[in-house]
Amino acid sequence: MxxxxxxxxxxxxxxxxxxxxxxxxxxxxxxxxxxxxxxxxxxxxxxxxxxxxxxxxxxxxxxxxxxxxxxxxxxxxxxxxxxxxxxxxxxxxxxxxxxxxxxxxxxxxxxxxxxxxxxxxxxxxxxxxxxxxxxxxxxQAHAWESWIPERAREVVDAAGRVLRVSHEVESVVDGVVTFTETVTDASGAAVHYERQVLRxxxxxxxxxxxxxxxxxxxxxxxxxxxxxxxxxxxxxxxxxxxx
Missing domain, CATH: 3.40.50.150 (Vaccinia Virus protein VP39)
Incomplete structure (x- = not known):
């Protein structure tokens, strides 16, 4: 991790x-x-x-x-x-x-x-x-609709590792959006996971x-x-x- x-x-x-x-x-x-x-x-x-x-x-x-x-x-x-x-x-x-x-x-x-x-x-x-x-x-712009795994980003960190960062929305309730961020390495193993909540x-x-x-x-x-x-x-x- x-x-x-x-x-x-x-x-x-x-x-x-x-x-x-x-x-x-x-x-x-x-x-x-x-x-x-x-x-x-x-x-x-x-x-x-x-x-x-x-x-x-x-x-x-x-x-x-x-x-x-x-x-x-x-x-x-x-x-x-x-x-x-x-x-x-x-x-x-x-x-x-x-x-x-x-x-x-x-x-x-x-x-x-x-x-x-x-x-x-x-x-x-x-x-x-x-x-x-x-x-x-x-x-009204529904920005969270673009927070989907298919729009993941890849970066190369200081150690030379290729990391893939993806997001997925869990819920949208009364203007409160709960979503997750998952970082995986080149093998597909998760190396970081975080749940976030935004108003x-x-x-x-x-x-x-x-x-x-x-x-x-x-x-x-x-x-x-x-x-x-x-x-x-x-x-x-x-x-x-x-x-």
Whole structure:
């Protein structure tokens, strides 16, 4: 089986942070580079903040994530504050002008109570008027319908192993999608297995929860190029401001 460190390295292989070629990464990168103090909520392996430092960001950068193996990989780069924890338990008070949550990580907050607690933690970390940028998949696009074994991806890891990564949906109930990720080696043997649960929020519910948490909507788009949010949009790209 893959070690936790190998799973973290595999995540970077599957999800390279590349603002030059990925519109989602470019969107967040522009916001980060324009802000003096930035918090990455659910920072994972820290790729976004690493890239910001490489690009010349000289302000305050901090990342928080609940996964110790991912955070260990993030800590390969110093001059950035790394904290083990969750959005609901951020240890900062009004220290950042921007908080970001990339990679659809917001959808890992499933219950209304989790979302409210996460938003409260982010709001507490932001200065008055600070902004929170994040994205969720629009539920009307049914993104989970493409999470099928037939669309598996193959990568070659640092050890030269060919790994096959596939997904399969177990259930879709009231906007909550439960699915599995299976990693197999060249022989077909499973070397990693994980069950994940994501919440697909429509814009009405999402914006209500933001208002209740003390945020006001600054910008909201249906794609990464500033297109309008419509029922046919695949993304809900949101920038909310602490009220």
């Amino acid at each position: 893959l070690s936790d460190a190998e799973v973290a390295a595999l995540h970077d292989l599957l999800n390279p942070w590349d603002p030059e070629h990925h519109p989602a990464d470019a969107f967040h990168h522009r916001l980060v580079m324009a802000a003096g103090a930035v918090l990455d909520v659910g920072c994972g392996t820290g790729a976004m903040l690493h890239r910001a430092r490489d690009a010349g960001h000289r302000g305050v950068l901090a990342g928080i994530d609940p996964n110790p193996a991912y955070l260990a990989r993030a800590r390969r780069r110093d001059a950035i504050e790394w904290v083990l924890g969750t959005a609901a338990a951020t240890p900062w008070e009004q220290e950042f002008e921007l908080a970001v949550m990339t990679g659809h990580a917001f959808q890992c907050l499933v219950e209304d109570g989790e979302i409210r607690a996460g938003l409260a933690g982010v709001r507490a970390a932001l200065r008055e008027g600070g902004r929170f940028a994040f994205e969720t998949r629009h539920p 697909f929020l429509g814009p009405e519910v999402l914006n209500r929860l933001l208002r209740e948490a003390g945020f006001r909507l600054d910008e909201q788009y249906g794609d990464w190029h500033g297109g309008p949010l419509t029922p046919g949009s695949r993304e809900i790209v949101t920038v909310a401001r602490r009220g």
